[in-house]
Amino acid sequence: MMTFLHLFIEFFKIGLFAVGGGPATIPFLQDLARSDYGWFNPEELGVMIAIAESTPGPIGVNMATYAGYHAGLSEFGIIGGVFGGITATMGLVTPSVIVVVIIAGFLKAFKENEYVKGAFSGIRPVVTALVAFAVFGIIKPIFYANGAFAIPVIAISVVVFALMFIKKLKKLHPAFWLALGAVAGILLKL
Amino acid sequence: MFKKLFSLFLTFAKIGGITFGGGLTMLPLLTREIVQKKKWVTEEELLDYYAVGQCTPGIIAVNTATFIGYYQAGVLGGIFATLGMVAPSIVIITIIASVLQSFMDYPIVASALTGINAIVCALLAHTVITLGRKSLVNMISVVLFIIGLIACFVFDVTPILLVIFGGIVGIVYNKIKGVKVK
Numbered sequence: 623m624m625t626f627l628h629l630f631i632e633f634f635k636i637g638l639f640a641v642g643g644g645p646a647t648i649p650f651l652q653d654l655a656r657s658d659y660g661w662f663n664p665e666e667l668g669v670m671i672a673i674a675e676s677t678p679g680p681i682g683v684n685m686a687t688y689a690g691y692h693a694g695l696s697e698f699g700i701i702g703g704v705f706g707g708i709t710a711t712m713g714l715v716t717p718s719v720i721v722v723v724i725i726a727g728f729l730k731a732f733k734e735n736e737y738v739k740g741a742f743s744g745i746r747p748v749v750t751a752l753v754a755f756a757v758f759g760i761i762k763p764i765f766y767a768n769g770a771f772a773i774p775v776i777a778i779s780v781v782v783f784a785l786m787f788i789k790k791l792k793k794l795h796p797a798f799w800l801a802l803g804a805v806a807g808i809l810l811k812l
Numbered sequence: 813m814f815k816k817l818f819s820l821f822l823t824f825a826k827i828g829g830i831t832f833g834g835g836l837t838m839l840p841l842l843t844r845e846i847v848q849k850k851k852w853v854t855e856e857e858l859l860d861y862y863a864v865g866q867c868t869p870g871i872i873a874v875n876t877a878t879f880i881g882y883y884q885a886g887v888l889g890g891i892f893a894t895l896g897m898v899a900p901s902i903v904i905i906t907i908i909a910s911v912l913q914s915f916m917d918y919p920i921v922a923s924a925l926t927g928i929n930a931i932v933c934a935l936l937a938h939t940v941i942t943l944g945r946k947s948l949v950n951m952i953s954v955v956l957f958i959i960g961l962i963a964c965f966v967f968d969v970t971p972i973l974l975v976i977f978g979g980i981v982g983i984v985y986n987k988i989k990g991v992k993v994k
Contacts, residue, residue, distance in 0.1 A: 691909040721870065761937075775930040783933075
């Protein structure tokens with residue numbers, strides 16, 4: 623039972639401190655992956671992100687559900703997984719509901735408030751650094767697995783990264799690239 | 813009242829169930845459903861909520877849903893809109909996660925996931941670039957970004973502390989700048 627309480631609290635914290643939506647939750651999930659909870663490991667985080675990006679719904683919510691499912695599953699089986707997913711998601715959105723309901727009353731004052739403006743001008747670059755660090759942490763075990771550089775994986779990654787700078791390709795849905803990656807993975811027996 | 817809550821839940825469930833990517837990609841659908849069809853808010857109001865949703869803690873889509881729900885039917889409205897927004901995710905992800913778990917052991921699935929992971933790396937690198945373009949707009953933001961990187965890579969500082977630090981520096985910097993201008 624404590625698992626669900628921890629899940630709620632941990633995702634409540636993410637909902638409260640992840641400013642800037644979906645990607646901002648990644649550093650926190652990275653932190654969780656390395657924590658003592660053992661809900662999911664850094665390698666599994668990559669799969670979580672892929673699924674969150676290629677299914678409907680807000681990415682942050684998808685990741686919370688997936689992480690919660692993983693956490694509950696590891697201890698209580700499928701039923702635990704379902705409850706875990708719900709618990710984590712509720713934890714994630716509770717701060718939003720509270721905060722938004724509080725500020726909805728004085729929306730204009732909030733947006734124009736110089737303290738709020740100032741705070742966010744400082745938070746945004748820090749969040750970018752946090753996400754950059756988390757992304758590095760995700761990429762590292764994928765590029766350097768089992769004591770060697772995974773050259774084919776790195777090659778695919780770099781090529782797709784470069785292709786995404788092309789304007790026409792930029793608009794393609796992430797699911798398209800992910801499907802391409804899956805096919806390449808199967809064909810190359812990665 | 814009950815009808816309204818139900819309608820809020822359904823409308824946001826529809827939006828949550830058919831938009832991929834969250835965040836910005838949700839805006840066109842919100843406009844069509846909330847502004848044009850339901851006429852709950854004007855286009856301008858929607859953008860306002862969206863802007864505030866972006867700079868309040870939490871998932872942007874959820875914040876926007878709470879905003880609209882709250883203005884339509886109070887606290888309960890906010891809760892129902894939010895529940896609607898997350899309901900499809902919970903259902904879809906739970907199904908995928910449970911199916912995936914039992915397929916994980918097949919070599920072909922493992923190969924596919926490795927290929928997918930390669931793409932995730934590329935997608936994430938682009939996310940960082942997009943965030944950087946939006947957030948690194950002046951000297952102080954670049955300095956904060958570098959401090960943030962050092963704090964993460966060298967000192968392993970927790971994200972929460974860094975977010976609070978960034979907020980404080982931002983406020984102090986804005987204050988000083990404000991005084992200078994006057």
